[in-house]
Amino acid sequence: MSNREILRRMADVLKPYIRSLLIAMVAMIVVGGFNALQAYMVKPLLDEIFFNKNGSLLSLLPLGVVVVFVVKGVFYFLYTYLLEKVGLGVIRDLRHAVYAHINTLSLSYFHKTPTGKIISRIINDVNLLQRSVSYALIQLLRDLCSVAGLLGVIFYMDWRLALISLAFIPLSVGPIVFFGRRFRKISVVYQDNIGEATSNLHETIGGARIVKAFSMEKEEVQRFAGKLQEIMDTMLLDTKNRALSHPLTECIGGFGMAFIIWFGGREVLNGHSTPGTFMSFLTALILLYEPIKGVSKINSTFQQGAAAAGRIFGLLDIEPEIQERLDAVTLPPFEREIVLKDVTFCYEPNRPVLQCLNLRLSRGEILAIVGPSGSGKTTLANLIPRFYDVTEGSLKIDDHEIRDLTLHSLRSQIALVTQQTILFNDTVRNNIAYGRKSCTEEDVHQAAKAAFAYEFIKDLPQGFDTVIGESGSRLSGGQQQRVSIARAILKDAPILILDEATSSLDTESEREVQRALENLMQNRTTIIIAHRLSTVKNADRIIVLKDGHLVEEGTHESLLALQGEYHALHRLQFSHAQEPDKMVEAHA
Numbered sequence: 198m199s200n201r202e203i204l205r206r207m208a209d210v211l212k213p214y215i216r217s218l219l220i221a222m223v224a225m226i227v228v229g230g231f232n233a234l235q236a237y238m239v240k241p242l243l244d245e246i247f248f249n250k251n252g253s254l255l256s257l258l259p260l261g262v263v264v265v266f267v268v269k270g271v272f273y274f275l276y277t278y279l280l281e282k283v284g285l286g287v288i289r290d291l292r293h294a295v296y297a298h299i300n301t302l303s304l305s306y307f308h309k310t311p312t313g314k315i316i317s318r319i320i321n322d323v324n325l326l327q328r329s330v331s332y333a334l335i336q337l338l339r340d341l342c343s344v345a346g347l348l349g350v351i352f353y354m355d356w357r358l359a360l361i362s363l364a365f366i367p368l369s370v371g372p373i374v375f376f377g378r379r380f381r382k383i384s385v386v387y388q389d390n391i392g393e394a395t396s397n398l399h400e401t402i403g404g405a406r407i408v409k410a411f412s413m414e415k416e417e418v419q420r421f422a423g424k425l426q427e428i429m430d431t432m433l434l435d436t437k438n439r440a441l442s443h444p445l446t447e448c449i450g451g452f453g454m455a456f457i458i459w460f461g462g463r464e465v466l467n468g469h470s471t472p473g474t475f476m477s478f479l480t481a482l483i484l485l486y487e488p489i490k491g492v493s494k495i496n497s498t499f500q501q502g503a504a505a506a507g508r509i510f511g512l513l514d515i516e517p518e519i520q521e522r523l524d525a526v527t528l529p530p531f532e533r534e535i536v537l538k539d540v541t542f543c544y545e546p547n548r549p550v551l552q553c554l555n556l557r558l559s560r561g562e563i564l565a566i567v568g569p570s571g572s573g574k575t576t577l578a579n580l581i582p583r584f585y586d587v588t589e590g591s592l593k594i595d596d597h598e599i600r601d602l603t604l605h606s607l608r609s610q611i612a613l614v615t616q617q618t619i620l621f622n623d624t625v626r627n628n629i630a631y632g633r634k635s636c637t638e639e640d641v642h643q644a645a646k647a648a649f650a651y652e653f654i655k656d657l658p659q660g661f662d663t664v665i666g667e668s669g670s671r672l673s674g675g676q677q678q679r680v681s682i683a684r685a686i687l688k689d690a691p692i693l694i695l696d697e698a699t700s701s702l703d704t705e706s707e708r709e710v711q712r713a714l715e716n717l718m719q720n721r722t723t724i725i726i727a728h729r730l731s732t733v734k735n736a737d738r739i740i741v742l743k744d745g746h747l748v749e750e751g752t753h754e755s756l757l758a759l760q761g762e763y764h765a766l767h768r769l770q771f772s773h774a775q776e777p778d779k780m781v782e783a784h785a
């Protein structure tokens with residue numbers, strides 16, 4: 198993204214604050230003007246008071262100084278406060294926009310992008326950008342105003358000398374541009390480093406149990422230490438450049454100053470100028486140094502900010518893969534059937550995970566999907582709520598192509614229990630009632646009872662108010678599953694997708710939950726994915742997936758009679774034990 202484009206978009210971000218910015222700008226012009234006035238006042242001080250011994254001015258001038266400082270102070274407060282307020286507002290707005298945008302992105306984005314990287318965009322990049330914006334607004338504008346005022350003074354005092362001084366400016370701009378480019382490059386590397394480190398932390402802290410179980414603490418610490426070193430090296434490079442850019446600009450300024458003292462001093466000595474004029478000129482020139490330095494520092498901060506802004510706007514520009522059409526229609530309550538016709542699906546181009554699938558699922562039917570691990574069961578289930586779009590073929594619900602529907606109307610008719618239970622660090626109640634704003638305590642209890650979760654929830658230290666830890670880590674695997682089943686039950690949607698929903702339950706609880714699910718499945722259309730064949734035995738229809746192909750279809754009995762894949766899976770599971778309770782998971 199070009200700097201120009203970035204500035205244009207920043208202008209959009211700043212638009213709501215235009216009033217504060219204008220007031221602040223006026224305040225800054227006043228402050229800049231008063232800075233110039235300070236320099237100007239040196240002339241009467243020297244020429245009138247010291248050389249012409251003007252006594253009445255001596256009583257006026259100190260008063261003037263007091264007024265100058267007081268007025269400057271008031272306006273300084275005004276613009277500092279206003280601009281800081283704008284900066285904070287911008288941070289809030291951008292974080293809001295980025296988070297809102299991320300929420301519109303498709304699942305594929307989250308599968309491809311490390312969490313740490315996304316978090317780094319919202320936290321670090323926005324911070325960096327805000328710093329640049331605040332600095333740019335506060336320093337740049339103030340400094341520019343001061344520069345303008347002080348330039349006015351030097352031109353007023355001695356325009357020839359002023360022109361000579363200006364000749365040095367292009368000389369000092371050279372290094373500013375040069376270092377600016379470097380700062381920007383370094384900033385990109387730095388933010389990448391930070392993003393990686395954040396990802397790293399996120400994974401290893403979240404996965405502390407595995408790290409410990411595999412005794413990888415030392416390696417992980419080393420890996421992180423490596424990242425820290427990279428961060429430090431990058432920062433050091435940044436510091437080196439900064440430390441270099443400062444004296445370089447200063448030296449160039451020094452050369453200029455030396456020449457001006459020599460030239461201007463000569464003018465005073467041969468009577469072309471007064472000491473007051475020259476001193477006032479010199480004061481203005483010295484006062485110019487700070488704001489000019491400020492302007493040069495602004496550049497590096499701007500470069501950093503531009504890099505951060507580039508990343509933020511880049512993220513904001515990512516289009517969700519799954520998009521609602523502009524003329525999307527609302528799916529009426531599900532009535533008849535879900536139809537998959539010649540569905541092929543690829544995550545990566547030309548590597549189909551599902552191939553030419555044909556399937557018809559009538560309302561009220563219970564369809565079970567079985568098949569070896571990696572055969573595409575979860576993938577198939579993900580197509581129905583349109584987490585992914587089919588690559589080829591069509592997927593219709595009641596004759597509506599699901600691409601033509603609003604996502605909300607589609608997804609609100611589907612309740613889903615995922616293979617990896619997903620719970621939030623919140624109370625049990627809020628986890629069950631997630632997405633259901635208007636449900637009563639009684640509804641939550643009913644759902645918990647139906648999922649056979651009520652008893653254990655009651656026994657938790659704070660019952661339904663117990664906070665269950667990150668990803669529900671304070672519950673057992675089976676308890677987590679029952680909470681997510683309760684959540685699906687409470688959603689009360691006509692289409693139910695259960696992806697290994699009962700896999701972490703012992704046989705006893707599974708039977709109970711199974712019974713609950715059977716109640717739940719009545720009058721609902723259910724897709725149930727399971728490795729344990731005992732779970733799917735009672736389904737109306739079972740399909741067997743293998744390498745993305747639908748290879749068999751029928752009822753439990755008919756499939757057994759077929760003596761094919763299903764039969765083989767079945768034999769594998771039941772050959773190790775007499776009773777079906779001690780089943781071995783059939784992973785191919």
Ligand SMILES: Nc1ncnc2c1ncn2[C@@H]1O[C@H](COP(=O)(O)OP(=O)(O)OP(=O)(O)O)[C@@H](O)[C@H]1O
Nearest residue numbers: 308544545550569570571572573574575576577616
């Ligand atoms: N987000 C993804 N990106 C790329 N490939 C993926 C993605 N998710 C799954 N796959 C691949 O798609 C194939 C099917 O995966 P899927 O999760 O549908 O299998 P499954 O039948 O549900 O297996 P399991 O029984 O182990 O849950 C696998 O080969 C897997 O590697």
Ligand SMILES: [Mg+2]
Nearest residue numbers: 574575576616
């Ligand atoms: Mg799966």
